[in-house]
Structure formats: structure tokens, C-alpha cells
Amino acid sequence: MSSSKGKSKRLVADSRYPRGAATSKAKPTRTRKPAARRKTTTRRKRGGILGFFGGLVRWIFRLIWRVTLSATVVVALILGAAVLYVYNTLPELNTLLDGRARGSVTLLDRNGDVFALRGDQFGGVVTAETVSEHLKNAVVATEDRRFYWHFGVSPRGVASAVRINLREGRGPLSGHGGSTITQQTAKLVCLGVKYDPDVWKSEADYVSDCRASSLTRKAREAIYAIAMEAKYTKNEILSIYLNRAYMGGGAYGAEAASQRYFAKPAAALNPAEAAMLAGLLTAPSVLAPTSNLKASQDRAATVLRLMYDQGYLSEAEMRQYQDDPAVLSSGAQQLGGGYFADWVMQSGPDFFTRDTTEDVVIETTLDQRIQQVTAAAVERTFAEKVKAGSKAQVAVVVMSADGAVRGMVGGRDTDATGLFNRASQAVRQTGSAFKPFVYATALELGYSPLDTVEDAPYCLNIPGSGQWCPENYSRRHYGVVTLTEALKKSLNVPAVKVSETVGRDLVIRVARDFGIYRELTDSPALALGASEATLLEMTGAYAGILNGGSSVTPYGLRVLRLKGQNDPLMGSGGGIGERVVREEAARQLVWMMHKVVTEGTGGRAALPDRQVAGKTGTSTEARDAWFVGFTADYVTGVWMGYDDNTPLTGVTGSGLPAEIWHEVMLGVQEGLPVQPLPMSEPVPPKVPEPQPQPEPQDRRRQNQSILEQVLRDILGGN
Template structure:
């Protein structure tokens, strides 16, 4: 009979069959590793999916890349060159392209200047500068805003040639793809040539050759170091740094470029100092931004004359760039001084030769801030500046300057006009009534002569705006433009001949073939000799003794009339000398009252400052005496000579600068120059 195992033996066998504590731990670890494997597979799967999505997105972007055929063809539009009456260039309209240049044709320092500010590692990166990207992204994140960009010169070329200006990540990736493609197809020098021949330098000039001709009137191969620095400085923001718009800002930017060139070893310190001490002379006709008001006015006439499908044209205008600059400075001199402006925020000036040719036109204080041409388009009441037409009609009707009338309150029906400050001086001659700008006497003689006769004479001399032929006509209670008033004053200055205002003398093709020539017809006689002589006497007396005294210019024979409207909303001075008829208006665009500005205040001061500074030749400043009371023009020569003997502040941070329309630090890091 078999013996049953004992209790102790059974327990021992059970213990031997059960796994030990040490044996169970590896089993748990094995199970733990098995449980984690699905997470690893999930992560790997997500990575693969993300890669596929990214790849698909990049493929879709690549498919949308623009056609690169015809890369080296420049699409050229017709240009119009506007010259002043002495042949100086005023402006170009259209996309002006010079002939294409090669790197070998350009001075080394011009290439170095461009690379110093645009892409210092151009010859070492493959189209995208990873170092520049990292630097820009770090700077932008640290600043919390867009302060730098990392776009290379190749990327800028790709954007300018093929892409729209929209600021999106998709467009930025396309820019990078095209940059790599350009680098694979062209040499570095060829890419640099494509860039320099197409980049915009402001002023309608595309390409370095066109820019050199635009600003310096000579080819790029003849530029000096300072001029090369100025052109390179334009690339960051052509309008902002243009010497036409702001000479001092252009000078400061050129100084930054020279400093960067010295810091990167492209020029020596001695070369930097020499460049800083060498004058930079911008083309004479390119230094008056305010002339754009005149160009806008004449460009519309060119389109009407030549049509829309014309080729390149040269327009010979009546403008005088010296007179234009003098007019702009005169307006700024008075209106920038609050004590002299008397609450007038805007102004306009029109200056005509005695035959009606426009010599200067200022449509506002700043063309950059407002392109509304107040000289041509602003309809404002002339006030007492209309009284000469009242007196001229009275003289035609048989009255004389020595006739006497009572300067006293007058009533016509229920209307009772008042003199300025409600002051009356009793009996006086018509001459005295004119120089004191008596409302009472003007209304009296208008009623005696007949309002219809006054209106017809004004029409005959050049007033074209609708006039209300009612009791208030004598006080100029209707609206005219400064150009219109100047045109109507011309017969008072030239002996009685009507002369319509015009700005174009002739138009030619680029080959010199005539397209248009202004008609040379004698002006119609609209004032008889006796009336002209009497009106001239009144105008001269008014400047010598009356309300126009502030318009007097020592050494010049000046005649004119002031005008002020109700609540001091508009102030005028309309006058002339032996060569020019000039009308000045000041006021506010919203028609709000000024601080009691009268025609004898800001407008008369502007008139005086303008004629004081007008050029000698045919425009009346005193012989052998410099203009007085005005600061010198902010020409690029005075602003850059010398540029600066000291380095500009933090020039290393000025390479790319803030973007005008940032979309975040990340995109800015991809390229902040958009």
C-alpha cells in the first residue's frame, strides 16, 4: 500500500512549483513593456502621417509655383518725362527701366554697398540664409515684435519676379523654393545682375541704371562711393529714404550704409571719411516733391492729348523748378510757424507768367500726406479778393479813383453788410476805399454799376465758376479755385490781355517727333488801357499803404489785393510783379475758422517770402542780393556734406528693419522685408 506523502512534503512541492518573488518581477516588467508598445506605434504613425501631410502640402505649393519662362525679359511700360521750361527734369511717370548692366560694368563699391545692407553672406549661402533666419527669429522673439528679417537677396529677387506681395506662410515657402531654384540655375553674379536690373529704387526707376540717371543724371558706372551708398540705402524703403522726399533722412541712411561697409571690411575707414566729406548732388529737377501736384495736373492733360497707348514721351512744361522750390519753402516757412499761420492748417499757391504759363504750383503743405491739389480743386470763397472786379467795372462805367463815396453803414432791403471790425471812416475816395477794403463802398459802386456788369467783367477776365448775381456779389460770396483766381488776375498785370492758365508747352516722342505744340495765339484784350492803368494804380497803392503791406518786397514793384471771408475761414492774397501773377490761399480743409487769419497775414507773408526767394532769371528777386528771411533748401548736398564723421547708432541692427505690415515673429524670421 502506497504511503501518502506527508504534510511537509506536500508543502515543499507546492513551494517548488510556485514562482519565486524574484521570478515574478521580470514577468511584470515584460508585461509593462508589452503594454507600452502601442503608444510607440501611435507616435510613429502620427509622425509618418504628419510627414506625408507636410510633403503633400509642399507638393501642392510647388505645383502652384508661377511660370518661370521669360525670366530675363523685362516688361516695360511707357514712360513720360516731364521737363521744366529750362529743360530740367521734374519727374518721370511710368516704370522707367535703364539698359541692363553687368556686374563687371559697375563699380565694386556699388556692389559692396548693396551686399552690405541687403545680404552680407550672399556668396556663401544656397539661396536661404539659415544664420540670418536664426538671428532674425531670435531678435524678433526677444523683442516681442518684428524688428529684423532674414530674407536673402535671392529671395527678394524671387518675390519681385514671380510672387504677389501678400504676407502668408504659403507665399514665403514658395519664395524659398524659388530661391533654391534660382541658385541651382544661375551663378551668383547672374542672380546679382538680375536683382540690380529689376529692383525698385523709387521715383518710378526700376534698376540701378535707371535710378542713377534719375537721381544723378549719369550712368551707374560713373557713381562715386557716397552716391552708391545712397542708392543702396534706398532699397530698404524707396519712398521713405528717397532724397526727393526727405533729403536729411536719405543722408542719414547713406551714412548707415557707409558705416556697414566699413564694419564689414568692404571699405577702409579712410575711404569712409572721404565719402563723408564729398558732396552728393542730386539731379536738380528731382529735388522738389511738391511739384508732383503740378505733374498730376499736367499728366491728365497728356493722357487726353496723346491717349492711353502712347509710347515714351517727353513733356516740356512751363514750370520753373527754382520757382517751385521757392514756393514750397515759402508755404512751409509760414504755415509751420504757429504764430504766423494763425490757425491755418493748409495752403495753396499758384504762380503764373503773364501769358498764363504756370511757373509754380503748391497744392498743399505735403504731397506725401495729401495728394489733393488745393490749387486746382479747392473751391473757396474769394471774399475781398473779388473787389478788383467790382472796381474795374465801375471804372469802365465812367467812375475814377478820385471819385468820393461815404464809408458808412449801408442797407439794401433787409441786407446790411458790415465793414471789418464794424469800423467806418466817412467820406473817402474810391482809391482809399480799395486800399482799406471797405465793404460799404464796394457794395455801393456795385449797385451803381450794376451787378450784371460786374459779373460779365469777371467772366471776361477769367472767372468761370458759377456766380450768384445778388446783393452779396461785390463781397465775393461764391466759390473759386486759386488757379481760377490767378488766371482772372492776369489781365490786371499784363496790360489787359486775357491769358488762360496752361502747363504744357509741347509734347514729343522719345525720338523727338512732335505730338503737340501749345497754340501761340495773342491774348484777347479784355480791359481798356484807361481801366488797366487805374487798376494798376490801386493795386500798387494797396501794397504800399493798404491791407497788402506785408506782401511788399523791397526793390520790387508789387501790386495786389487781400481777401478774407466770414469767420476768418479763408484768407487770400492775389498779386503780381513785372513777371508773375501769384495767388495764395490759406485756411483749413474742413472749412473751420482760423485764429483770425486775414489776407494781410499768412497769405501776404507767403507771397512776400516767395518773391524774395524767387530765382533771378525772369522771376524777379533783387539783383545781386540773396533772399532774406528764409532758411536754405534742404538739398541733398547740404544734408550729406558731410554725411557724418561718426558711425550711425547701431548700424548692425539696420540691415532689414521693421516690416511695414508684420504678421508675427515667425513669419518675420522667414523674411521681414515684405
């Protein structure tokens, strides 16, 4: 055993190289440095101003990078939290498919055929899988070509939209929005916010707020869209969009629009029809084919080109459907309803018509054939007989004797919707069209149509106004005339005399009972139509004369019920009411009004094959011209005038209004059997037959016999 005492124990292995070798190898290793490292070391030692600023810049860049990275992380966390929160608030898919703010109203004519749609039409739920593949492709090609690849927001699309807006001189968020279909869907559901009447004054304000495009709103919209992408599949998002999007003509959703314009389900659309519906999404009210078919077809041609560019159609298919564009179905062309539909909507309760939240069906009194011939007659008359550039307006009402309105035109634009309705809303002076109520009062009191009145200069002292002297239109007087002659010539003086004789209060009562319910002028001018009424009221009042003297309330609504149900919620509020005058008085008045057409001022209204009764009317300074008349089947009223009360030039009730009435009734009565008017011709009073006079010789004998008898009586019988 060896001893280690006095020696230190080796703690490491011996060098594997000799001492000299190790030394020679170690020196280069310690002293040599890589070129790069030598360069770095040199830079670190560089001082002065350049070194200071270089270091400062590097420090700033490192700071910016760290802040940016931190901010990105924070924003990502906030965004993720916001998306997660919205994700948890999103409802089930089915609750998002029908998002209408109000219900629909479907109006049926007297035969049960649809003639007008109002409110928000919804044809039923569709999905991206059940609609026509062409429609799905057209919508994606037009609205969001990268729909199936993005996560709800398309940064490229937003940047492109901002660039286009700035280039066109608008604000970055004005004009093109760059929104994806998902973002548009988020906007359609109003980011999950429901309408609250305590927050918004109206649904219009609510919708406007939902469509706002501020930067904050865009950010919320993006978050909501990302959450929707996480919650629903692409096809489910597209389904919500296809059900909620407004496509013009009152149609919400693809199914309602398809039925509205093409009378077919959305599953059966061809490429041309699908392109037209997809094209509506940019401007549904302006491009609706019911409003502007040509503009709608032009937009569809652009959509077809986009479908070709993105591979959904071949070039041959694109050209085929561009050359043969979609057109409205025959049923869609007839839909509208115009003034009549607007009037019916106004006549029903708001909660079942204009503000309904339910889908409602209204059965009406409209006869579409009568409506069409009425509109055609008005258009033809104005085209042929009214001076070009004239602003004169017209209104026509056709109704049955019970007050059921069969046709209505409220202006020269005969099938307009949403415009001022002169048939039901224009309150105008009635002129001589009021005179039948004066003579109805006299007949009810027992006067005869053959009773006489003197047509001579006549003046009355009116308290507060002084002396008033009515004059006839012709400025002539005709002496003693019958009541019938006074009416058929529309003489003013006899009408005032009769009114004052029977009592103005009774005339007012009869007129009101017949349906002229507005404030009636309690002055002698009452008999000349100084009071005002609408054409609808006047036509209804004349219907009361035709039906035998009972009042009439004009009506267009027959039955109102919820869609899918048969039990009515309400029925008609109109029809025949209380008796106003005796039936015999009404029949005699009809006879007098018949003479107006056959022998008086209403000659231009005469029909070639049947009896007509009516009355002309011209108000003060010819501001209004009327003809209201009837056959045994229908009562029709015509009014002409200017909206601003400008006097008519060369037009009286016996002129154009009577001619329009004639043209309308030719069409209305076509094909109907001829029926006589319900009238009674008065029986002239019996004149005692003259007794035969004795011959002169016989008269002398008779006188002598009488004288002898007198003498015998005086002399005592001898």
C-alpha cells in the first residue's frame, strides 16, 4: 500500500495532451475571436452622439413592439370575452327566421281572389338547403363572394370599401360598407335588440337605429357577426338572411318575394328569377319589379354576370337568361289595389290593419272587373279630352245600392298606392248635386213632382250679411215651373224657394240622414250646395235614393279574420240603415232625376240601352264639377277639380264629369241584363170635365120657366 501523505490528491484527470501541447493549443483558443463577434465588440465600444441616438432608437422600437404585443393580447382577450358573451346570448335558430316588426294583410275581392297585399308579407320559413340552388348562388355572388371562407368579418372587403368611399369623395363609412352576409344578418336581427316602445318613438326609429353605420356600431356588428359564426353554421346564417331580408313590394324573405313576383315557391326559381331577387337586396324599394321592371331586369343582368365570373353559371347560361329576363306573373301584375285597398286599410281598426302584428285576411267588396273598366275609362277620357299639361284631378266611386263599394279611383294616377285619395279624403263643395235632398224633403212632406213654383227674381235679407239674391246659371228666369222642371234645369231660385218653404232644418236633417254628416251651412245657400262632402259620402247618399229611401253607409270591408282561420274577427260596418223618406217619395225623386238625364243638364250621361237618373253639380266659381247618378244596378259618382281650388276652365258637371260617368258605366253595365229604374211617374191632378152648355133658345125657355115660378111664389102659387 502506498502512502499519500505529503501529496495532494488529484481531483481531475490528467490532461490527455502533454503540457507543451496543451499550452500551444490553448493560446489560439483564448485569443481568436469570430469576425462577427469582433465587430460587435467594436460597436459596443463605439460612443459619441451616433452611439447614443442609435441606442435610443433601438430602445424605442423595442418599447413599441412590447406595447403593441401587449395591447394586441389585451384586445384579443377583450374581443374574445365580448364574442363569448354575445355567443351565450344568441337564441336558437328558429327564433331568428321570422323577424317582421308587423304582420301581413292580404285583401281578397268579392270573388275571393287576392288583389292587394299590405304590411310585411312572409311566405314561410325557408332554409339554404330548400331554396333554389340558383338563388343561394346569386345571393353569395352578389353580396359576399368569400362568405364560405371568412370568420364573419372580411378585412379585405372593409379595406376595399373604405378605399372606394374615399375615392368617390365620401366618408370612409359612407356608401359601400364592405359588410359580409354575416354582418348584414347581424344588422337584420338588430344585434339581438328587440323593439321597445319606451326607448324608440316608433318602429321606424328603431329600424333606423338598427341600420346606423357609426364606428362604434360597426365594431359591435363585427363582434356579433363573429359570435354568430361560432354559434351557427354557414348555411344556418344564410337561412336567417334569406328569411329576414326585405325584397320590396312588402315581401320579407325569399319565399314571400318569390310568391309575390313570380307566383311560385323559392325552391322553383330559375337563374333569371333568382338573379332578380338577389339584385333587389341593394335597393329593394327602388328596384322592386312591381315598381320598375326594367331597372330590376337590368340589375338581374349584372347579377348573372357575377354568377358567371364566380363559376356558378356557364357563359351560355348567363347569356341565355340575360336575353330572356324574368317577368312578373300575371297575378303579380294585377296586385296593387290602389286607392281602394288604402281606403279599406284605413277603415278597419289599426291593430288589425296598419299596425297589425298578426297575419290578417280581409274579404272586401271590390269587383276587379269594375275597377279595371273604371280606371280605363278615366285614363281614356283624360288622354282624349283634357288639355295636355292640365293639373286637373278626378275621383270616381262605383257602389251597389246597399253601399258596397265595387270600384274606386282617387286621382289621375288610377292605381296609385299611398297617395292622397280624392274619393274618400277630399272634402269639396257639392254645388247643385245637393239639390235632390231639397226635393226629397218636399216630396216626403207630400208635395208632388208636378207642383209648381215661380222662377222669378227673388231676394232674402240674411242677418249679418244683408240682402242675398240667388241667380240661375243661365242668368234667366222661366216663370212658373214644376218641381221636376226646376230640378232637371238645375234652377237655383226655385230650389232656394222650396228649401225655405219646407224648412231648412228639415232639409239639413234629410241630408244628414242620407249620409252627408259634415257641418251643413244653415243659410239659404244650403239649397245650392254651399256645404261640403266627399265623393264617397255623396255617392252613398244617392245610393239611399236608389234603394227606396233608406240611409247607406259605404263599406269595403266585409270580413276580417286571421290567416289560416275561418272564424271572422269582425264583419262589415256598413250597409243599409234607417229609412229616411217614404219609398213612394224616393221613387218619385228617381223619376225627377231620370228627367235630368233625358231632358235636362245630365244628357251626356245617358246610356244607349237602359234608364239613368242623376244630377249635375258645379260649385262656386266652378271650383268643383260633379255628376252623381245611377242605373238600376249601380250608383257612380264623379268629381273633377284642382287640388289647390283653382277654378276649372270650361268644365261644369254637365260636361266632362257626365262624360266620364257615361264611359265608366258603359263598361260597368256591359253584359248585365237591362233592369228598369225603381221610379214612379206622378199622376197629374184630375181636371173636372166641362158640363154641356144649353142652346140659346133652350136657355131663354129655361129662364122664362124660372121667372114664372118666382112670380107664382110671390102671388101665392097662382
